[in-house]
Amino acid sequence: MTITPDVREHLYGIQAGSYDGNDNWRPAQLVAFRIIKKTPRRIYYDANTGTERSPRIRYVSREAIESDGEVTRRNGQWWEPDVELYAKPPQTWPPQPDLDLAGLKAEMAAAHPDRGGSAAAFVAARAAYEKARENRR
Structure with a gap:
């Protein structure tokens, strides 16, 4: 009997940096969203970042993310880590500081x-x- 490992695919987003309740800065971080299902037109993923109890299922256009490698959700808000999704982790991660x-x-x-x-x-x-x-x- 051969056991195959559970291969999980992910989409990647960036959680913006923010201050917490004690005015401590939390830098931006890379977030992986587990892909739940792929159909010919859409990719469904769990947008729960660990703060909710139940999964929050969202979807993006499969054609857009497979052709461009990234997609921006039309109804996303700037603070959501999945407003821009990437098929692979961004090459310039962590973000480089601005050059003086x-x-x-x-x-x-x-x-x-x-x-x-x-x-x-x-x-x-x-x-x-x-x-x-x-x-x-």
């Missing part, structure tokens, strides 16, 4: 050859600054 453009600009200026830096260091600092500027847009 002023700091990168100062590093670029300090690496300039006219200020005692080298050409290679300046080119690298400028590339980092330009990449941060593009990512901010």
Whole structure:
């Protein structure tokens, strides 16, 4: 007799960071939602994050999440962790801190050859600054 493991599929969402009752910051966290059923048009999942006793069944378009890898629920609220769902955990998790453009600009200026830096260091600092500027847009 062969026993196969119970393979569970999940959709992934991000619970926004928030303050608790004691003014302590709880950072954003990744939440996995168990897929309950797949039909040709929809994927049903349990949106219960552990705060409710019974499951909270919701669904998303199967075509949208399988083609794009993510989907935004039309009737979702911004604070719900399943307002944006991902087929796989996001590649940029945990979220990267915003780069300080002023700091990168100062590093670029300090690496300039006219200020005692080298050409290679300046080119690298400028590339980092330009990449941060593009990512901010």
